Amino acid sequence: MAELSVDPYVDLYARRTSGMSASEVRALFSVAARPDVVSFAGGMPYVQALPTDHLQEVAAAVLRERADVALQYGGGQGPRTLRERLVMLMAEEGTPADPEDVVVTTGAQQALDLLGKVLIDPGDEVVVEAPAYVGALSAFSAYEPRFVQVELDDRGMIVEQLEEALLRGARPKFVYTVPNFHNPAGVTMSRERREQLVALCREARIPIVEDNPYGLLRFEGEREPTLRSLDPENVVYLGTVSKVFAPGVRVGWAVAEPGLLQRLILAKEAGDLCGSNLTMLITERYLQGERWRRSLEDLVAAYRRRRDAMIAALERHFPPDATWTRPAGGFYVWATVPSYVDTQALLAAAIERRVAYVPGTAFYPDGRGRDRMRLAFCYPTEDRTLEGIRRLGELLADEEELFRSMSR
Amino acid sequence: MAELSVDPYVDLYARRTSGMSASEVRALFSVAARPDVVSFAGGMPYVQALPTDHLQEVAAAVLRERADVALQYGGGQGPRTLRERLVMLMAEEGTPADPEDVVVTTGAQQALDLLGKVLIDPGDEVVVEAPAYVGALSAFSAYEPRFVQVELDDRGMIVEQLEEALLRGARPKFVYTVPNFHNPAGVTMSRERREQLVALCREARIPIVEDNPYGLLRFEGEREPTLRSLDPENVVYLGTVSKVFAPGVRVGWAVAEPGLLQRLILAKEAGDLCGSNLTMLITERYLQGERWRRSLEDLVAAYRRRRDAMIAALERHFPPDATWTRPAGGFYVWATVPSYVDTQALLAAAIERRVAYVPGTAFYPDGRGRDRMRLAFCYPTEDRTLEGIRRLGELLADEEELFRSMSR
Numbered sequence: 165m166a167e168l169s170v171d172p173y174v175d176l177y178a179r180r181t182s183g184m185s186a187s188e189v190r191a192l193f194s195v196a197a198r199p200d201v202v203s204f205a206g207g208m209p210y211v212q213a214l215p216t217d218h219l220q221e222v223a224a225a226v227l228r229e230r231a232d233v234a235l236q237y238g239g240g241q242g243p244r245t246l247r248e249r250l251v252m253l254m255a256e257e258g259t260p261a262d263p264e265d266v267v268v269t270t271g272a273q274q275a276l277d278l279l280g281k282v283l284i285d286p287g288d289e290v291v292v293e294a295p296a297y298v299g300a301l302s303a304f305s306a307y308e309p310r311f312v313q314v315e316l317d318d319r320g321m322i323v324e325q326l327e328e329a330l331l332r333g334a335r336p337k338f339v340y341t342v343p344n345f346h347n348p349a350g351v352t353m354s355r356e357r358r359e360q361l362v363a364l365c366r367e368a369r370i371p372i373v374e375d376n377p378y379g380l381l382r383f384e385g386e387r388e389p390t391l392r393s394l395d396p397e398n399v400v401y402l403g404t405v406s407k408v409f410a411p412g413v414r415v416g417w418a419v420a421e422p423g424l425l426q427r428l429i430l431a432k433e434a435g436d437l438c439g440s441n442l443t444m445l446i447t448e449r450y451l452q453g454e455r456w457r458r459s460l461e462d463l464v465a466a467y468r469r470r471r472d473a474m475i476a477a478l479e480r481h482f483p484p485d486a487t488w489t490r491p492a493g494g495f496y497v498w499a500t501v502p503s504y505v506d507t508q509a510l511l512a513a514a515i516e517r518r519v520a521y522v523p524g525t526a527f528y529p530d531g532r533g534r535d536r537m538r539l540a541f542c543y544p545t546e547d548r549t550l551e552g553i554r555r556l557g558e559l560l561a562d563e564e565e566l567f568r569s570m571s572r
Numbered sequence: 573m574a575e576l577s578v579d580p581y582v583d584l585y586a587r588r589t590s591g592m593s594a595s596e597v598r599a600l601f602s603v604a605a606r607p608d609v610v611s612f613a614g615g616m617p618y619v620q621a622l623p624t625d626h627l628q629e630v631a632a633a634v635l636r637e638r639a640d641v642a643l644q645y646g647g648g649q650g651p652r653t654l655r656e657r658l659v660m661l662m663a664e665e666g667t668p669a670d671p672e673d674v675v676v677t678t679g680a681q682q683a684l685d686l687l688g689k690v691l692i693d694p695g696d697e698v699v700v701e702a703p704a705y706v707g708a709l710s711a712f713s714a715y716e717p718r719f720v721q722v723e724l725d726d727r728g729m730i731v732e733q734l735e736e737a738l739l740r741g742a743r744p745k746f747v748y749t750v751p752n753f754h755n756p757a758g759v760t761m762s763r764e765r766r767e768q769l770v771a772l773c774r775e776a777r778i779p780i781v782e783d784n785p786y787g788l789l790r791f792e793g794e795r796e797p798t799l800r801s802l803d804p805e806n807v808v809y810l811g812t813v814s815k816v817f818a819p820g821v822r823v824g825w826a827v828a829e830p831g832l833l834q835r836l837i838l839a840k841e842a843g844d845l846c847g848s849n850l851t852m853l854i855t856e857r858y859l860q861g862e863r864w865r866r867s868l869e870d871l872v873a874a875y876r877r878r879r880d881a882m883i884a885a886l887e888r889h890f891p892p893d894a895t896w897t898r899p900a901g902g903f904y905v906w907a908t909v910p911s912y913v914d915t916q917a918l919l920a921a922a923i924e925r926r927v928a929y930v931p932g933t934a935f936y937p938d939g940r941g942r943d944r945m946r947l948a949f950c951y952p953t954e955d956r957t958l959e960g961i962r963r964l965g966e967l968l969a970d971e972e973e974l975f976r977s978m979s980r
Contacts, residue, residue, distance in 0.1 A: 171829070171830070171831030171832075172777070172779075172805065172806070172829065172831075173691075173779060173829070173831060173832050174831065176691055176745055176746075176779070177690060177691065177835065178689065178690060178691055178692055178693045178696075178715070179693050180689070180693075181690055181835050181839075184835060184838040184839065184842065206645070208644060208645055209644070211639070211640060211643040211644050212640060214639070214643060216635050216636065216639040219635050219639070219643075220631075220632040220635045220636060223628070223631040223632065223635060224628040224631065224632055227624050227627050227628045227631060228624065228628060231619070231622070231624040231627070232619060232620060233820075234820050235619040235622060235627075235818035235819070235820035235821075236616060236617070236619050236818070236819060236820055237614070237616055237814075237819045237820070238820075269844075270678060270844040270847075270848075271844055271845055273843070273844045273845045274843060274844040277842065277843040277844065281586065281588065281714060282585060282586060282589055283581075283584055283585065283586055284586055285586045285587050285588075288586075299842075299845065302841070302842040303842050303843065305842070306689060306839065306842050306843075307586070337584055338584075369580070371580075371581060371584070397580065398580070406645075410643035410644070410850075411643070411644060411645045412641075412642050412643035412644055412645070412646075412848060412849040412850045413643075413848060413850055414844065414846075414847065414848040421579070421580065421581070422579070423578065423579030423580075423581060423582065424579075424581050427585065427589050427592060430592040431589075431592065431714065433710070434592065434685065434707075434710040434711050434713070434714050435681070435682060435685040435711065435714075435843070436677075436678040436679055436681045436682040436685065436822065437679055437681045437707065438822075439678075439822065440678075440820060440821060440822040440848055440851050441820040442818075442820045442821055442850075442851055442854075443848050443850055443851055446850075
């Protein structure tokens with residue numbers, strides 16, 4: 165009875181809610197907002213670099229010229245004119261696509277949810293990388309899959325591990341991957357691995373879901389072909405304007421073959437009727453002309469400097485037996501600390517020292533990752549990054565001392 | 573093999589997709605867009621009446637003063653400052669609420685989806701009205717419930733029917749209702765029925781989901797208390813700014829007790845991370861001051877005139893044995909035509925005569941409603957409404973003649 169008075173609906177929740185819990189990333193949002201904490205936790209883009217004067221003009225023009233559409237309901241697929249701009253963004257990375265094959269979603273996150281809804285029955289297998297984007301794990305989890313994990317190395321997903329899983333009898337509904345500047349691992353899939361993965365999945369008739377939020381944020385080196393460009397028929401492509409423009413407009417998209425696309429649109433309409441015509445038309449207009457390219461160049465330059473600052477700070481302040489990835493783009497460094505450190509347990513102490521990160525466990529469905537942490541370099545300035553990594557290095561040094569004193 | 577080449581994923585879809593089909597409402601969106609068709613199909617608000625000059629200022633001010641927030645990610649619950657405005661909208665109808673108990677959603681439609689996700693296991697019973705809002709049926713259907721239907725009369729849901737269903741052993745997860753200016757039926761639940769429903773559900777410990785998109789669009793008569801104001805602990809309240817402001821901003825909300833609220837927020841974050849801070853802050857700013865009240869008064873006056881035009885046209889042009897509801901607010905008239913008419917079969921002929929409606933079958937999960945049609949009076953001007961109902965009346969007269977000639 166006591167429990168019932170706390171939550172009268174406790175007996176009514178669907179089974180799938182047992183997998184829902186306040187994520188570590190979420191709990192950190194409030195912490196990250198405190199100005200004295202250097203937060204490497206959230207992957208928040210550097211929106212301060214956006215041209216707000218220009219955006220005021222864009223929004224006013226949309227409301228002046230297209231208010232009837234901008235303020236009204238629309239179809240579930242999103243405006244054709246916006247889909248044409250999104251296809252042009254894909255062309256920037258050499259990926260051909262037809263606007264008819266695109267459904268606009270509330271960020272790429274909603275596309276992950278819709279894919280789960282349309283493809284996953286309880287108990288179905290889904291292949292994810294280990295580690296994997298925490299948002300994909302929570303989106304898919306609502307549909308009660310079993311995760312088959314395939315590990316990463318510096319060249320991305322270890323495709324041989326997937327092959328072995330299939331040989332052992334895994335029958336996944338799809339393979340989910342972030343090939344470029346992986347979240348959280350920071351690594352990029354090599355050309356050879358891409359071709360291997362695409363060939364294997366085509367042969368096994370398993371669709372690939374390619375999530376590519378960071379592709380246009382390359383700091384150096386040569387672009388790799390998207391999986392979709394290697395095999396358009398078997399790759400569902402997910403994009404977003406959150407990193408090349410702004411997350412606040414909530415515009416992402418999926419590109420899929422007609423049968424799957426129709427189901428995604430129907431699931432989208434059942435889920436929220438349609439996206440915001442206002443933010444979709446603002447996004448469309450922003451992506452016209454050339455202004456957005458200059459802003460993107462500014463963003464990439466800023467992120468490159470911030471990555472450099474973080475790598476330099478890690479080399480200076482982290483213990484010699486720690487390692488980390490060196491991303492050629494994107495938002496994230498993935499660090500491995502000595503095994504006597506438990507990054508989950510250490511987080512409270514870190515926040516006390518006014519620095520935050522995401523513990524590695526958030527990115528594995530099986531509780532692994534206690535010796536890992538995701539360090540997002542996208543948001544803090546270089547100075548703040550140096551200071552934050554210094555604080556974290558100090559904490560790790562204290563941990564080492566504690567460990568040694570206990571081992572004596 | 574032929575089928576596989578059409579859709580290579582045909583074996584991969586989740587079971588829940590078997591209930592997903594292109595709704596009649598959806599198919600009509602494209603028809604409604606043709607300017608020569610008088611569409612009574614979509615419930616599209618009269619956004620042309622909104623103050624677009626003022627809205628340009630609102631959007632510019634948000635981007636000038638709060639771009640850092642407007643363009644960034646936010647938490648899943650939505651900004652506290654917006655939730656305070658939404659609670660004030662509820663106060664306009666005498667419904668007390670705490671901003672802490674509110675989660676902002678992508679229109680009220682997403683709240684329906686999240687409730688389904690959090691509460692419905694496959695096979696669970698859910699009570700809906702007959703007829704019921706088609707969007708609620710499709711949102712819930714994705715979670716594979718069994719619908720228990722309770723009929724409506726001119727005073728809203730016939731609560732005795734629900735009582736009988738419970739006595740026969742129904743154990744629904746919740747009761748879904750649109751008490752004010754029902755979609756599609758146009759009727760409003762009486763004070764007595766409201767008290768009856770709230771008492772019955774409290775006694776049976778079944779939560780009520782009260783969907784109230786049209787409450788502030790009253791043309792005449794006295795406001796009835798919301799169910800939430802009669803029993804805050806057992807009523808989940810859904811609101812939206814789509815009808816008092818604009819659907820294009822996609823801002824709706826749910827008010828729920830803390831345990832359920834937390835699960836809705838987690839499901840929201842898994843589904844799309846967060847809403848658009850840009851449209852949420854624009855909505856917040858629009859709802860400050862008094863300008864929105866004047867616009868709402870203009871809208872209500874326009875909808876009242878349009879309702880009057882439709883009722884007058886129906887009296888003039890519909891057959892004497894047809895009946896219809898006389899809504900005191902909202903968007904919809906629900907018409908019953910002679911039983912020899914099949915409104916679903918007749919739709920193509922109606923469109924040929926350049927008039928559209930939604931056939932009654934869309935609003936029942938069991939195929940009933942062939943002698944009903946939903947006529948939305950919100951969008952066409954009075955002249956267009958007169959002309960559209962004239963066309964529809966002519967078509968019904970031709971149907972009658974055909975029926976009589978076949979009966980001879």
